Amino acid sequence: MNTSKNYIFHGEECSGERIDVFLARQVPELSRSHIQKLITEGHVKVSERHVKANYKLQATDRIEMVIPDAKTVDIAAEDIPLDILFEDTDVIVINKPRGMVVHPAAGNSQGTLVNALLNHCGDLSGINGEVRPGIVHRLDKDTSGVMVAAKSDEAHIKLAHQIKERTASRKYLAIVHGNVKEEQGVIHAPIGRHPSDRKKMAVVFSNSKDAITNFEVIERFGQYTLVACKLLTGRTHQIRVHMSYIGHPVVGDPKYGISKQPFSIKGQALHSAQLQFVHPVTNQEMKFSAPLPDDMQKILVQLRRINK
Numbered sequence: 001m002n003t004s005k006n007y008i009f010h011g012e013e014c015s016g017e018r019i020d021v022f023l024a025r026q027v028p029e030l031s032r033s034h035i036q037k038l039i040t041e042g043h044v045k046v047s048e049r050h051v052k053a054n055y056k057l058q059a060t061d062r063i064e065m066v067i068p069d070a071k072t073v074d075i076a077a078e079d080i081p082l083d084i085l086f087e088d089t090d091v092i093v094i095n096k097p098r099g100m101v102v103h104p105a106a107g108n109s110q111g112t113l114v115n116a117l118l119n120h121c122g123d124l125s126g127i128n129g130e131v132r133p134g135i136v137h138r139l140d141k142d143t144s145g146v147m148v149a150a151k152s153d154e155a156h157i158k159l160a161h162q163i164k165e166r167t168a169s170r171k172y173l174a175i176v177h178g179n180v181k182e183e184q185g186v187i188h189a190p191i192g193r194h195p196s197d198r199k200k201m202a203v204v205f206s207n208s209k210d211a212i213t214n215f216e217v218i219e220r221f222g223q224y225t226l227v228a229c230k231l232l233t234g235r236t237h238q239i240r241v242h243m244s245y246i247g248h249p250v251v252g253d254p255k256y257g258i259s260k261q262p263f264s265i266k267g268q269a270l271h272s273a274q275l276q277f278v279h280p281v282t283n284q285e286m287k288f289s290a291p292l293p294d295d296m297q298k299i300l301v302q303l304r305r306i307n308k
Contacts, residue, residue, distance in 0.1 A: 011061035019046065020053040023065060029157040030067070043068060075104050080116035085288050090155040090281045091148055092121060095290040098144040098267055103135055113149075121151055136160050137170075137234060142254075142267020145172070146275040146290045158280035163234060171274040172229045172239055173218070173292060175299055176248040177258055180225040184216040187242040191235040200255055201237045203245045211235045213242045221303040224251065228273070240268060251299065263302070265295045 007027065014022045020039060024032040036053045038044055045064045046055060057063070083095040094113070096102070101112045117124060117134055124134025134149040136159045150156035162168040192208030194200040203211075212232035219226040225248065229239045237256070243249055244256040251261055253268040263269070276287040292300075 005067040007063075007065040007067075009063040009065075011057040011063065012059050014057050015059040017057050018053070019044070019051060019055045019057055019063065022057060023063070027065075028161070029153070031160070038065065038067065075114055075118060076110070077119035078110065078115040079119050080111065082116050082120055083290075084120075085146065085290065086286070090152050091150060091159070091279070092117065093146065093148045093275070093286075093288050096139055096144060096147055096272075098142050098293060098295065101141045102138045102147075117149055124149060124151055137163050139272055140237065140240075140268075140270075142252075143172075143270045143272060144290075144293045145272025146288050147272060148275060148277065150280075152281075155280040159277060162277050162280075166232055168275070168277040170231045170234075170272065170276075172231070173271045173273045173296070174227050174229055174239060174243065175251045175269040175296060175303075176225050176227055176243050177223070177251060177261075178225065178248045179220060179222060180215075180217050180227060180248055182217070184214070187211075187213045187215065187246060189242065189245055191238060191241055201235070201241050203241060209233070209235055211238050211242065213239055215243075219300075221307045224303055226300065239270060263299045265299065269296050269299060271296060 009022075009026060020032055020036050023035045023044070024030065027035070039051070039053045042050055043066045044051070046057070046061050083097070084092065085095055086093040096113060103114050104110070104112050114134065121134075134151065134156070136148060136150050136156055139145065139147050148159060150159055159168070189203040189211060190205060190208035191201050191211040192204040192206070194202040195204060210233060214230040214232065216228045217225055218228050231238060240250050240253055240256045244253070249257040251257065251263060251269040252265040257268065271292055272290065273292070274287065274289045276285070278284070279286050
Protein backbone atom coordinates (compact mmCIF):
# COMPACT_ATOMS: atom_id res chain seq x y z
CA MET A 1 0.00 0.00 0.00
CA ASN A 2 1.45 3.36 -1.07
CA THR A 3 0.80 5.90 1.66
CA SER A 4 3.57 8.41 0.91
CA LYS A 5 2.63 12.08 0.40
CA ASN A 6 4.54 15.11 -0.92
CA TYR A 7 3.91 18.71 0.16
CA ILE A 8 5.33 22.01 -1.08
CA PHE A 9 4.85 25.30 0.79
CA HIS A 10 6.23 28.82 0.47
CA GLY A 11 7.36 31.09 3.26
CA GLU A 12 5.83 34.42 2.27
CA GLU A 13 3.19 34.47 5.02
CA CYS A 14 5.15 32.66 7.75
CA SER A 15 8.41 34.58 7.96
CA GLY A 16 9.98 34.24 11.40
CA GLU A 17 7.90 31.19 12.39
CA ARG A 18 9.47 27.89 13.46
CA ILE A 19 9.24 25.32 10.71
CA ASP A 20 7.80 22.57 12.94
CA VAL A 21 5.04 24.92 14.14
CA PHE A 22 4.28 26.02 10.59
CA LEU A 23 4.06 22.46 9.22
CA ALA A 24 1.91 21.30 12.15
CA ARG A 25 -0.58 24.03 11.26
CA GLN A 26 -0.49 23.25 7.55
CA VAL A 27 -0.90 19.48 8.00
CA PRO A 28 -3.10 19.16 11.12
CA GLU A 29 -3.45 15.38 10.81
CA LEU A 30 0.20 15.11 11.88
CA SER A 31 1.29 15.80 15.44
CA ARG A 32 4.09 18.28 16.02
CA SER A 33 6.27 15.50 17.43
CA HIS A 34 5.73 13.48 14.25
CA ILE A 35 6.73 16.46 12.13
CA GLN A 36 9.84 16.95 14.27
CA LYS A 37 10.69 13.30 13.63
CA LEU A 38 10.27 13.81 9.87
CA ILE A 39 12.61 16.81 10.05
CA THR A 40 15.21 14.86 12.02
CA GLU A 41 15.03 11.96 9.55
CA GLY A 42 15.64 14.30 6.59
CA HIS A 43 12.17 14.24 5.06
CA VAL A 44 11.88 18.05 5.16
CA LYS A 45 13.95 20.48 3.09
CA VAL A 46 13.95 24.26 3.07
CA SER A 47 15.25 25.71 -0.19
CA GLU A 48 17.01 22.41 -0.96
CA ARG A 49 18.73 22.10 2.40
CA HIS A 50 18.03 20.19 5.60
CA VAL A 51 17.24 22.23 8.70
CA LYS A 52 16.45 21.65 12.37
CA ALA A 53 12.97 21.79 13.88
CA ASN A 54 13.63 25.22 15.42
CA TYR A 55 14.62 26.81 12.09
CA LYS A 56 12.93 30.21 11.61
CA LEU A 57 11.38 30.48 8.16
CA GLN A 58 12.16 33.31 5.76
CA ALA A 59 9.83 34.84 3.19
CA THR A 60 11.85 33.46 0.26
CA ASP A 61 11.93 29.87 1.57
CA ARG A 62 10.48 26.95 -0.39
CA ILE A 63 9.50 24.11 1.95
CA GLU A 64 9.34 20.54 0.75
CA MET A 65 8.05 17.75 2.98
CA VAL A 66 7.77 14.08 2.10
CA ILE A 67 5.74 11.78 4.33
CA PRO A 68 7.14 8.31 3.59
CA ASP A 69 5.08 5.15 3.32
CA ALA A 70 3.69 4.15 6.69
CA LYS A 71 5.62 1.28 8.20
CA THR A 72 3.78 -1.97 8.74
CA VAL A 73 4.33 -2.65 12.41
CA ASP A 74 5.48 -6.10 13.38
CA ILE A 75 2.83 -6.74 16.00
CA ALA A 76 1.14 -10.11 16.26
CA ALA A 77 -2.63 -10.32 16.50
CA GLU A 78 -3.60 -12.21 19.66
CA ASP A 79 -6.92 -13.71 20.67
CA ILE A 80 -7.35 -11.77 23.90
CA PRO A 81 -10.88 -11.11 25.23
CA LEU A 82 -12.02 -7.50 25.05
CA ASP A 83 -14.76 -5.76 27.04
CA ILE A 84 -16.25 -3.80 24.12
CA LEU A 85 -18.61 -0.95 25.01
CA PHE A 86 -19.20 0.21 21.42
CA GLU A 87 -17.94 -0.51 17.94
CA ASP A 88 -18.63 0.57 14.37
CA THR A 89 -16.55 0.92 11.20
CA ASP A 90 -14.64 3.95 12.55
CA VAL A 91 -14.14 3.59 16.29
CA ILE A 92 -14.04 0.99 19.02
CA VAL A 93 -14.58 1.84 22.69
CA ILE A 94 -13.34 -0.65 25.26
CA ASN A 95 -13.14 -1.06 29.03
CA LYS A 96 -9.44 -1.78 29.56
CA PRO A 97 -8.58 -4.00 32.53
CA ARG A 98 -5.92 -3.08 35.05
CA GLY A 99 -2.62 -4.72 34.18
CA MET A 100 -2.98 -4.52 30.40
CA VAL A 101 -0.37 -2.50 28.50
CA VAL A 102 -1.89 -0.42 25.70
CA HIS A 103 0.85 -0.55 23.04
CA PRO A 104 3.74 -3.01 22.60
CA ALA A 105 7.13 -1.75 23.72
CA ALA A 106 10.40 -3.14 25.01
CA GLY A 107 9.54 -5.74 27.63
CA ASN A 108 5.85 -5.82 26.64
CA SER A 109 5.63 -7.18 23.10
CA GLN A 110 2.67 -9.46 23.75
CA GLY A 111 -0.63 -9.36 25.57
CA THR A 112 -1.24 -5.68 24.88
CA LEU A 113 -4.43 -3.91 23.89
CA VAL A 114 -3.09 -3.37 20.36
CA ASN A 115 -2.38 -7.11 20.01
CA ALA A 116 -5.98 -7.77 21.01
CA LEU A 117 -7.42 -5.05 18.75
CA LEU A 118 -5.52 -6.30 15.71
CA ASN A 119 -7.03 -9.73 16.22
CA HIS A 120 -10.52 -8.34 16.69
CA CYS A 121 -10.54 -5.54 14.10
CA GLY A 122 -8.07 -6.77 11.50
CA ASP A 123 -6.76 -3.26 10.93
CA LEU A 124 -6.53 0.07 12.70
CA SER A 125 -5.65 3.62 11.71
CA GLY A 126 -2.28 4.52 10.21
CA ILE A 127 -1.53 7.94 11.60
CA ASN A 128 1.91 8.88 12.96
CA GLY A 129 3.92 6.76 10.57
CA GLU A 130 2.64 3.29 11.38
CA VAL A 131 0.06 1.32 9.44
CA ARG A 132 -1.89 -0.05 12.38
CA PRO A 133 -1.44 1.58 15.78
CA GLY A 134 -5.01 2.88 16.23
CA ILE A 135 -4.27 4.44 19.59
CA VAL A 136 -5.59 7.98 19.98
CA HIS A 137 -4.95 8.30 23.74
CA ARG A 138 -3.53 5.91 26.30
CA LEU A 139 -4.14 4.64 29.78
CA ASP A 140 -1.28 3.52 32.00
CA LYS A 141 -0.82 -0.23 32.35
CA ASP A 142 -2.35 -0.26 35.84
CA THR A 143 -5.14 2.20 35.15
CA SER A 144 -8.43 0.60 34.16
CA GLY A 145 -11.43 1.91 32.31
CA VAL A 146 -12.86 3.49 29.18
CA MET A 147 -10.73 4.35 26.16
CA VAL A 148 -11.30 4.70 22.44
CA ALA A 149 -9.22 3.48 19.49
CA ALA A 150 -9.54 4.55 15.85
CA LYS A 151 -10.22 2.11 13.03
CA SER A 152 -9.77 4.66 10.24
CA ASP A 153 -7.39 7.54 9.59
CA GLU A 154 -10.25 10.05 9.47
CA ALA A 155 -11.47 8.92 12.87
CA HIS A 156 -7.95 9.08 14.31
CA ILE A 157 -7.33 12.63 13.08
CA LYS A 158 -10.65 13.99 14.36
CA LEU A 159 -10.52 12.20 17.72
CA ALA A 160 -6.95 13.33 18.33
CA HIS A 161 -8.06 16.90 17.56
CA GLN A 162 -10.90 16.66 20.10
CA ILE A 163 -8.52 15.45 22.80
CA LYS A 164 -5.94 18.13 21.97
CA GLU A 165 -8.58 20.90 21.97
CA ARG A 166 -10.18 19.55 25.17
CA THR A 167 -13.59 19.05 23.57
CA ALA A 168 -13.43 15.35 24.45
CA SER A 169 -14.18 14.88 28.13
CA ARG A 170 -12.41 12.32 30.33
CA LYS A 171 -13.45 11.65 33.92
CA TYR A 172 -11.50 9.42 36.30
CA LEU A 173 -12.18 8.04 39.78
CA ALA A 174 -9.29 7.66 42.21
CA ILE A 175 -8.90 6.58 45.82
CA VAL A 176 -6.23 8.78 47.35
CA HIS A 177 -4.40 8.97 50.67
CA GLY A 178 -5.45 11.56 53.21
CA ASN A 179 -8.51 13.70 53.74
CA VAL A 180 -8.78 16.15 50.85
CA LYS A 181 -10.01 19.29 52.58
CA GLU A 182 -11.47 21.12 49.58
CA GLU A 183 -14.74 19.90 48.08
CA GLN A 184 -13.32 20.67 44.66
CA GLY A 185 -10.32 22.33 43.13
CA VAL A 186 -8.00 22.82 40.19
CA ILE A 187 -4.40 21.65 40.05
CA HIS A 188 -2.58 23.80 37.51
CA ALA A 189 1.07 22.75 37.57
CA PRO A 190 3.44 21.92 34.68
CA ILE A 191 4.68 18.36 34.26
CA GLY A 192 7.99 17.16 32.86
CA ARG A 193 10.63 14.50 33.43
CA HIS A 194 11.74 14.06 37.03
CA PRO A 195 15.13 15.80 37.41
CA SER A 196 16.85 12.78 39.00
CA ASP A 197 14.72 9.80 37.93
CA ARG A 198 14.11 9.67 34.18
CA LYS A 199 11.50 6.92 34.57
CA LYS A 200 9.23 9.26 36.52
CA MET A 201 7.38 12.47 35.80
CA ALA A 202 7.15 15.40 38.19
CA VAL A 203 5.87 18.93 38.62
CA VAL A 204 8.79 20.96 37.29
CA PHE A 205 9.00 24.48 35.96
CA SER A 206 11.55 24.03 33.19
CA ASN A 207 11.48 21.60 30.25
CA SER A 208 7.84 20.87 31.10
CA LYS A 209 4.35 21.19 29.62
CA ASP A 210 1.27 22.89 30.99
CA ALA A 211 -0.99 20.49 32.90
CA ILE A 212 -4.45 21.06 34.41
CA THR A 213 -6.53 18.64 36.48
CA ASN A 214 -9.92 19.42 38.02
CA PHE A 215 -10.90 17.34 41.04
CA GLU A 216 -14.03 16.88 43.13
CA VAL A 217 -14.49 14.94 46.37
CA ILE A 218 -17.03 12.12 46.03
CA GLU A 219 -16.70 10.39 49.42
CA ARG A 220 -14.51 10.78 52.51
CA PHE A 221 -13.10 8.02 54.72
CA GLY A 222 -10.94 9.88 57.22
CA GLN A 223 -7.47 8.84 56.07
CA TYR A 224 -8.60 8.24 52.48
CA THR A 225 -10.77 10.07 49.92
CA LEU A 226 -12.58 9.02 46.77
CA VAL A 227 -12.18 11.78 44.17
CA ALA A 228 -13.32 12.37 40.61
CA CYS A 229 -10.73 13.94 38.34
CA LYS A 230 -11.27 15.57 34.98
CA LEU A 231 -8.34 16.03 32.63
CA LEU A 232 -8.04 19.33 30.82
CA THR A 233 -4.66 18.29 29.42
CA GLY A 234 -3.20 14.86 28.73
CA ARG A 235 0.29 14.61 30.21
CA THR A 236 1.99 11.34 31.08
CA HIS A 237 0.88 10.13 34.55
CA GLN A 238 -0.92 13.47 35.00
CA ILE A 239 -3.45 12.56 37.71
CA ARG A 240 -0.94 10.46 39.60
CA VAL A 241 1.67 13.24 39.57
CA HIS A 242 -0.80 16.01 40.40
CA MET A 243 -2.46 14.20 43.30
CA SER A 244 0.93 13.32 44.75
CA TYR A 245 2.03 16.95 44.30
CA ILE A 246 -0.82 18.21 46.51
CA GLY A 247 -0.06 15.60 49.16
CA HIS A 248 -2.73 13.02 48.25
CA PRO A 249 -1.08 10.26 46.21
CA VAL A 250 -3.24 7.58 44.62
CA VAL A 251 -3.57 4.41 46.69
CA GLY A 252 -1.37 1.59 45.40
CA ASP A 253 0.64 3.83 43.07
CA PRO A 254 4.07 2.16 42.72
CA LYS A 255 5.80 5.30 41.37
CA TYR A 256 4.26 8.23 43.17
CA GLY A 257 2.46 6.67 46.12
CA ILE A 258 3.13 5.44 49.64
CA SER A 259 4.96 2.11 49.78
CA LYS A 260 3.02 0.70 52.72
CA GLN A 261 -0.75 0.50 52.37
CA PRO A 262 -3.24 -2.06 53.70
CA PHE A 263 -5.14 -2.78 50.49
CA SER A 264 -4.85 -5.64 48.04
CA ILE A 265 -4.53 -3.98 44.66
CA LYS A 266 -1.92 -4.43 41.94
CA GLY A 267 -1.20 -0.91 40.78
CA GLN A 268 -2.85 2.44 41.40
CA ALA A 269 -6.51 2.75 42.38
CA LEU A 270 -7.28 4.87 39.32
CA HIS A 271 -10.08 4.20 36.87
CA SER A 272 -11.19 5.91 33.65
CA ALA A 273 -14.87 6.05 34.53
CA GLN A 274 -16.28 8.14 31.70
CA LEU A 275 -15.38 9.24 28.19
CA GLN A 276 -17.40 11.68 26.11
CA PHE A 277 -16.67 12.72 22.52
CA VAL A 278 -18.32 13.56 19.22
CA HIS A 279 -18.31 10.67 16.77
CA PRO A 280 -15.67 11.62 14.17
CA VAL A 281 -17.84 10.64 11.18
CA THR A 282 -21.51 10.85 12.22
CA ASN A 283 -20.99 13.89 14.52
CA GLN A 284 -23.19 12.23 17.13
CA GLU A 285 -22.49 13.08 20.78
CA MET A 286 -21.31 9.89 22.49
CA LYS A 287 -20.83 9.14 26.18
CA PHE A 288 -19.50 5.91 27.69
CA SER A 289 -19.05 4.73 31.26
CA ALA A 290 -17.33 1.77 32.87
CA PRO A 291 -18.10 0.58 36.41
CA LEU A 292 -15.38 0.52 39.04
CA PRO A 293 -13.34 -2.70 38.87
CA ASP A 294 -13.71 -5.24 41.65
CA ASP A 295 -10.42 -4.35 43.35
CA MET A 296 -11.45 -0.72 43.83
CA GLN A 297 -14.97 -1.74 44.87
CA LYS A 298 -13.48 -3.98 47.58
CA ILE A 299 -11.35 -1.12 48.91
CA LEU A 300 -14.42 1.13 49.15
CA VAL A 301 -16.40 -1.60 50.94
CA GLN A 302 -13.53 -1.99 53.41
CA LEU A 303 -13.28 1.77 54.00
CA ARG A 304 -17.02 2.17 54.48
CA ARG A 305 -17.03 -0.65 57.01
CA ILE A 306 -14.17 0.91 58.96
CA ASN A 307 -15.76 4.37 58.92
CA LYS A 308 -19.28 3.42 59.96
